[in-house]
Amino acid sequence: MNELLIVQNITKRFGGLQANNNISFVVNKGEIIGLIGPNGAGKTTLFNCIACFYNVDEGKIFFKGSDISQSTPQRNCQLGIGRTFQIVRVFKDMTVLENIMIGAFLRNKHPRDAKRKAMDIAAIFGFAHKLQLKASSLTIAEQKRLEVARAVATDPELLLLDETMAGLNVQEVKESVELVLKLKERGITLILVEHVMEGIMSIADRVIVLDDGEKIAEGSPRDVINNDKVIQAYFGDKYHAKRREFTTSIQ
Numbered sequence: 001m002n003e004l005l006i007v008q009n010i011t012k013r014f015g016g017l018q019a020n021n022n023i024s025f026v027v028n029k030g031e032i033i034g035l036i037g038p039n040g041a042g043k044t045t046l047f048n049c050i051a052c053f054y055n056v057d058e059g060k061i062f063f064k065g066s067d068i069s070q071s072t073p074q075r076n077c078q079l080g081i082g083r084t085f086q087i088v089r090v091f092k093d094m095t096v097l098e099n100i101m102i103g104a105f106l107r108n109k110h111p112r113d114a115k116r117k118a119m120d121i122a123a124i125f126g127f128a129h130k131l132q133l134k135a136s137s138l139t140i141a142e143q144k145r146l147e148v149a150r151a152v153a154t155d156p157e158l159l160l161l162d163e164t165m166a167g168l169n170v171q172e173v174k175e176s177v178e179l180v181l182k183l184k185e186r187g188i189t190l191i192l193v194e195h196v197m198e199g200i201m202s203i204a205d206r207v208i209v210l211d212d213g214e215k216i217a218e219g220s221p222r223d224v225i226n227n228d229k230v231i232q233a234y235f236g237d238k239y240h241a242k243r244r245e246f247t248t249s250i251q
Contacts, residue, residue: 002028002029002030003027003029004029004064004189005026005027005050005062005063005158006026006027006061006062006063007023007026007061008024009022009023009024009059009060010023010046010056010059010060010069011023011058011059012057020045020213021213021214022214023042023046023059023214023215024215025215027158027189029157030187030189031190031206032180032184032189032190032205033190034192034194034204034221035193035194035208035210036193036207036209036210036224037209037233040212041212041213042210042212042213043193043210045213047083047160047162047191049061050160051073051081052068052073055069055071063079063081064079064080066079077154080156081158081159082152082154082156082159083159083160083161084151084162084164085147086162086166088140088143088144090135090143094135095131095134096122096131096138097115097119099146099150100118100127100149100150101114103154104121106153107154119131121149122149124149124152125145125148125149125152127145127146140168141168141172141175144168145164145176145179148164152183158188158189158190158191159188159189159191160190160191160193161193162193163193163194164176164192164194165177165200166195166196173198176199181203192204201221202221204221205220206218209227216230217230
C-alpha cells in the first residue's frame with residue numbers, strides 16, 4: 001500500500017460557518033498534490049485539520065494507518081507531518097542557523113547533533129553563507145525558504161506548504177519549484193496550497209480543487225484545466241483567458 005494520508009469525509013465548522021464539508025481524498029507516498037481554489041474556499045482550514053491545529057467535527061484523517069483526527073500538532077510533527085504557514089513564521093531575532101536548529105531538535109536532542117543536521121539542511125536551501133544572519137535581515141523570499149528549511153529539519157514524511165510562492169517574482173517562483181522537486185527527490189510527500197498557477201500546475205502529480213468548503217474536482221493538472229466547473233468557480237468571467245494560462249503553465 002502506498003497510501004500515506006487518507007482524508008475521509010471530513011467536516012469542520014466554526015459556529016454557523018461550514019469551512020470544510022465532507023471532503024475526501026488520498027495522498028500516496030512520493031506524490032506532489034496541489035490544493036487550489038478561490039479565496040475562502042477552505043484550503044488553509046483543511047491544512048489546519050490535517051496538521052491538527054484544528055480537530056475535525058466529522059470524518060476521519062489517517063496518517064500511516066493511524067487515526068490522527070483528534071491528534072495535536074506536536075504529535076503529528078513527531079509522526080512525520082511538517083508544515084509552513086500562509087503568513088511567514090520565522091524567529092526574526094534568531095539567526096538562520098538557530099531557526100533551522102529548532103526543527104532539528106525534534107529528532108536530535110544534543111545541540112551538537114542538531115547543529116550538524118541544521119547545517120546540512122542549510123546547505124540544501126542555499127543558506128550555507130548566511131548561517132549567522134538574523135532572520136529579520138532576510139528577504140521575504142528567503143524567509144519563506146527558511147521556514148521550509150526549519151520544517152524539513154524535523155524529517156517529515158509529509159510536508160504541507162501553504163502559499164510558499166505567494167508574492168515571489170518569476171525567478172523566485174522558478175527557484176521555489178526547483179526546491180519542491182528536490183524535496184520530492186529526498187522522499188518527502190508534499191501537499192501545496194498555491195495561487196501561483198505557473199508554479200503548482202507544472203509540478204503537481206494531482207490537483208484537488210475546493211470551492212465554498214467542498215471538493216469540486218480532483219485529477220491531473222490537464223484534467224483540471226479542462227473541467228468547466230472548476231474554471232468557472234475559480235475564474236468566473238475570465239474563463240477562456242485563464243484556461244489558456246493554465247494550459248501554457250503545464251506544457
